[in-house]
Amino acid sequence: MLQTNFVNHTFENPLMNASGIHCMTVEEMKELANSKAGAYVTKSTTLKERAGNPSPRYVDVPLGSINSMGLPNLGIDYYLDYVSEAQTKTETPIFFSIAGMSVAENIEMLEKIQASDFHGVTELNLSCPNVPGKPQVAYDFDLTEETLEKIFAFFTKPLGIKLPPYFDLAHFDQMAAILNKYPLTYVNTINSVGNGLYIDVDKEQVVIKPKDGFGGLGGEYIKPTALANVRGFYTRLNPSIKIIGTGGIRNGQDAFEHLLCGATMLQIGTELHKEGPAIFERIASELEDIMEVKGYKSIDEFRGKLRSITD
Template structure:
């Protein structure tokens, strides 16, 4: 019932972890592969190991989470060795996330992946730092087009990109026009909503240390923004570019809503962090129950078919 076709492969279900959650070590990745998740993605990696920002850098809040992790990871070679070693042992393709601290670092990592034996799907995080005084890469539209032009001049393996949230219809139009020029496999929307602030009133303090408490917001807070971005890109991108929906998925209804907006795969972050890999069993069961109640036998029967009010 939940089978999903993506990158020429039929996944058992559309559920995945969001990169950054339960995917730092080979142990955590193996736990994901043994879970009910249909697929999994590695920790967003830089070329070299990074310790990340000082703690506390992640904090669970009632409607989600706030974090400023600083890209802690074990380095490109660690995850690439893992993926190549395991890729023939898993039923589904492995998703491999990179998030360099510069454009040049991303290009260098993609060159390494291109030359390697990795045969899964690469995810390029364009919500990464830009030069000082400039916005995130994906908020700089000319730079985004320049990067993708360079990438596709040599990279021939399946590639998706992860985007930050956009908040203006004109920005959806402009970004979609750029993305439609390239043979992307998918767009992952959205990354966390940047630079939120959560306050502990009793302590009259912020709750995370980096950036004076400013951090990315995830969880229930961001679901309406995530759904809007999924829908906006689903209706603007070439049909060959699939959508991975990320943001605010806590239960089967949330998953159903993302699929209804047009997502093909679904990534779960905050709730996975709170609940652990058992969450995939629960959400898969809840999504199946919703589909049975509505009389749907496959996801394709309702994917992308969100109704507008026309009267």
């Protein structure tokens, strides 16, 4: 019932972790591989190992989470060695996420992946709002196009990009016009909603240390924005560019809504952090229950078929 076709592969279900959650170490990724997730993605990596921002840098809050992680990771060689080996031992597909500190670093990492034995999907994170002093490439449309032009001059393996949220319909139009020029496998939307602020009233202070408390919001807070971005790009991108919906997925209904807006795969972050890998089995079961009540036998029967009010 939940089988999903994506990148010439049939996934048992469309559920994945969001990069950064439960994927820092080999041990965590093995737990994802052994869970009911349809696929999983590595921690977004840089060329060299990074300690990230000072703690506390991630806090669960009542309607979601706030974080300013600063891209802690163990470096590209650690993750590339893992995925190259794991792809031969598991049937669970693996996505490889990179998030360089500069365009040049992203190019260097993609060259390394191109030359490697890894034959899965690479996810290029163009939305890293939690690195102090570093702007997001995806909010600079000219730089985004320049970056993609350089990448597709040499990169021939499947590539998707992760985007921040957009809030203006004109920006959907502008970004989609750029993305449609390139043979992208997918767009992952959205990353966290940047620069939120959460306050501990008892202490009269912020709850995370980096950036004076400013951090990316995740969870229930951001689902309406995530759904809008999924829908915005689904209706504007070439059909060959699939959508991964990310943001605010806590239960089967949330998953159904993302799929209805046009997503093909779904990534879970905040709620996975709170609940652990058992969440995939729960959400898959809840999604199946919803589909059964509605009479759907496959996701393709309703994917992207969100109705507008026309009367």
